Amino acid sequence: MKAFVLRSYGSSLQLTDIDRPVPGDGEVLVRVRATSVQPYDWHLMRGEPYVARLMAGGPGLRKPPFDIPGADVAGEVEEIGKGVTEFAPGDEVYAMPKQGGFAEYVCVPESELVRKPANLSFEEAAAVPMAANTALIALRDQARVQPGQQVLVNGASGGVGTFAVQLAKAFGARVTGVCGRRNVGMVRSIGANEVIDYTKEDFTRAGRHYDVLVDIAGSRPASACRRVMARKGTLVLVGGPAGRWLQPASHVFATLAVAPFMSQRVAVADVVRCTENKRNLTTLAELIEGGEVHPVIDRSYPFKEVPAAVGYQEAGHAAGKVVIAV
Structure with a gap:
């Protein structure tokens, strides 16, 4: 099969012919029809922030922990391993394996694989797993959002933000989205009751108060965010500005350091360590098929242009998701 392989941190992805993987016990071989790009992928490729290499240790300290990036996949079951009972060849599925998506085939444990939402194309389905799962963890699990609450999403026009x-x-x-001027209309069209253009207004000085603040952009410190939060509100950290050494980790660490001195609750939406991916993707499929959620796609690239897709996403201007048709 063909796959885009990463040999070392900072190197270019190389389109390479390699052996097709063979599913082991409890695994499913998926023929990848589409994948998507997100910050997780290019942070891995760059090995940045550097502190993440130290935290990972082991094989991730000197070289990438795996050769083929690509956290999201949507495709068809090609072959099943011993013990697999839920799926059969030809089934349309999607998953968040965290690696291997930039290839024509990938093996995924049955315990992490879910049937693709019937009303989505493969490209649309590939836009869902990591971004929507992150948003679900932030809102349902960490913030425990209730009907009637006021929620602000800082970074509402990106992959995670559009799902949030x-x-x-x-x-x-009731949702307020914060984004740049060119995306105000789009954020309003996906359901935001109010939209704040950050180029014109600082949301932390607008005089409004929110029960939940989902901070994806990481553009304001905790001291500023708490000004607009209800006394017993929840601040959920998702990301922050990129950097070589510490960011976005330093933004998260700095906020957690002051959390004990805040009346508001502070939590982190950590999708990488989530152990409930199958349950979450099943929930998301139900919401999507029910018409309550739909992926927003900025651009779609052909498989041969994976490096260009990564570069476009890394530039930080994507409104919604960047997907790749394999």
Whole structure:
């Protein structure tokens, strides 16, 4: 099969012919029809922030922990391993294996694989797993959003942000999205009750108060965010500005350091360590098929242009998701 292989941190992805993987016990071989790009992928490729290499240790200290990036996949079951009972060849599925998506085939444990939402194309389905799962963890699990609450999403126009706006609405909240001028209309169209253009207004000085603040952009310190939060509100950290040494980790660490001195609760939406991916993707499929959530796609690239897709996403201007048709 063909795959884009990463040999070392900072190197270019190389389109390479390699052996097709063979599913082991409890695994499913998926023929990848589409994948998507997200910050997780290019952070891995760059090995940045450097502190993440130290935290990972082991094989991730000197070289990438795996050769083929690509956290999301949507495709068809090609072959099943011993003990697999839920799927059969030809089934349309999607998953968040965290690696291997930039290839024509990938093996995924049956315990992490879910049937693709019937009303989505493969490209649309590939836009869902990591971004929507992150938003779901932030809103349902960490913030515990309730009907009628006021929710602000800082970074509402990106991959996670577009799902966060829609999920908050699905949970019955009143949603304010923060984004740049060119995306105001799009964020409003996916359900935001109010949209703040950060180039014109600082949301931390707008005089409004929110029960939940989902901070994806990481553009304001905790001291500023707490000004607009209800006394017993929840601040959920998702990301922050990119950097070589510490960011976005330093933004998260700095906020957690002051959390004990805040009346508001501070939590982190950590999708990488989530152990409930199958349950979460099943929930998301139900919401999608029910018409409450739909992926927003900025651009779609052909498989041969994976490096260009990564570069476009890394530039930080994507409104919604960047997907790749394999």
